[in-house]
Amino acid sequence: MDESIKQILARESAGGAVLIRGWLRTARHSKNVSFLEVTDGSGFAGLQAVASPDLAEYEETVRKLATGCAVEVEGELVESQGKGQKYEIHASRVELVGGVGDDYPLQKKRHSLEFLRTLGHLRSRSNTIGAVLRVRNATSRAIHDFFQQRDFLYLHSPIITLSDAEGAGEMFRVSTLDAKNPPRDEDGNVDFAQDFFGSEAHLTVSGQLEAEIAAHSHSKVYTFGPTFRSENSNTARHLAEFWMVEPEVAFCDLAGLAELAETFLKSVFRDVLEACPDDFAFFDQRISPGIVSNLETIIESDFVQLPYTEAISILEASGRDFEFPVRWGIDLQSEHERFLAEEHVKRPVVVTDYPAEIKAFYMYMNEDGKTVRALDVLVPGVGEIIGGSQREHRHDVLLQRIRDLGLPEDEYWWYLDLRRHGSVPHAGFGLGFERVVQFITGVANIRDISPFPRVPGNAAF
C-alpha cells in the first residue's frame, strides 16, 4: 500500500521519493509553476505538489487540472518554500487518473451543508464531511478502546427481534409476507405465524435486554451497533437509523453507572481530540468556535450530579417562564434540560432518580416507592446523550411492575426468568453514537454526522 499523505506529513525530515494518489482540493496555476493540493482523506491536511512547466506532460495535463480531479503524483519530498505547510512534493510525474466534468458541483468555496446533503456520493470529499467521517471513525475506536481496556465483552446483539422490548419507539417491520396479499387468519388479521420467523419481527430499537443476558454471564459487556426507530421525528437530533452503544454491568448500582458514564465520556473526548487535532482545528475555526476548549474544560472538571427532585426545585426557583410548567412528576422538556445544562451548570449534568411513572418498567424502584434509579446525561447544545438505569433485578418487584403496567407478561418470560437464576444488581446505559459525534464536532444537524442518513422521507444515498 502507498504511504498515506498523513504519514508522509508526519515524517521526521524531507528527502526521498514519494508517490501519492488522491483528489485535488485546489489547483493554482501561474506562468512558471502550478500548485496542486492533493488529499487522500487520511487527514485534514493535503499535500502540495509543485509542478513546473519543464514536465513533459505540463501543457497537456497539469495545466488543465482542476478541483476534484483524481491524480497520481510522483516526486521528491522537499521542505516547502512557501508558508502554510512543512513539506511539499517537487513533482517529477503527474498523471491524471480521473478527470472531472465542468459541472463538478463541489467548489473550493464553502457550500451549505443542506446542499451537500443532496450530493451524498460526493460530499465526503468536502472539508466538513471529510472531517466528520474521520472524527466519527476516531470516536468509534475510542469507544472500543475504552471498553476493551476494561475487559468489557463486545456483544453483537441482534438486529432483527421479535418483541418490542421496552416500548422504546415505533419499529420497522421485518417480513417476507406478500404485502399486497398477506395470508389471513380466521379473524381476517394478517397471519404472522406464516411469516419468516413464525411471528411478527422488527428491527431492533435497543440491544439492552440482550446485553442484560450477557452481563449475567460475562459481567461487563457492551453493544455497539445499528438501531432503528420508525418515528416521524423531524429534528436535527434524530435519525431513523443510528448507532447505539449500550454497556451493561453486573454487580453495579446507579452510582457505579454514573461514574462509568462520566469516565467513559471523558476518555472518549480525550482520545478523539488527540487523534484528530487538524480536524478539530477546522471545527473550532469554521463550524463551532470554542469547541476545543469547551471539550477540554469538560475533560478536566467533574460532572454535576443532580437528583430529579433537586432539578425540579432549581427549575422552580429559576424564575423562568417555561412553556411547560414545572412541577414534581413531569418529564423534563427540552427547555428544562437546556436550562439545566446550558445555563445552570454550563457543563454536562447527570440527572438521577426520576419518578417511576415517566420511566421504563425495568428500572430499579427506590425505597421511596416513587422514584427509580434512572440517569440521564444532558450536555449543552445536544441535550440527552446518555440514558440509563440500574435495572430491577428483584423478581417479585419486576413481576408486580409488569402486571401493574399491564404489560404482556408472557412476552417477558425470559427476562423475568433471568431474575430467578443467579440474579444480581446490574446497570447499564444507552448512548447515541451520532449524538456524541455531533456534540464533539459542534455540527448542528445530525444528518451531517451520519455518512448516509436515514430520516422520514429520505434514504436517497
Next chain:
RNA sequence: UCCCCGGUAGCUCAGCUGGUAGAGCAGGCGGCUGUUAACCGCCUUGUCGUAGGUUCAAGUCCUACCCGGGGAGCCA
C-alpha cells in the same frame, strides 16, 4: 405530526408599493516570478420549487402540494 421561515444561474444570495431578472463565486478564454478556499481582465449561464388562480401584466398577490431550515413533541 404541529408552529414559524424559506425555495430566483452550478453554488451563496439580491430583486421595494405587481411592469418582463442581477451580483459574487464556480465554469470558459487570456494574463500573472512560489501560490495558500491565490490574484487581474474578458465571456457564458435562468421552466424564478410544482400545479392552479387573480390581473392588461406575476419572481412579486392568493390556494394547494413538494422540498429545505428553525423550534416543538417523541427519544438516543
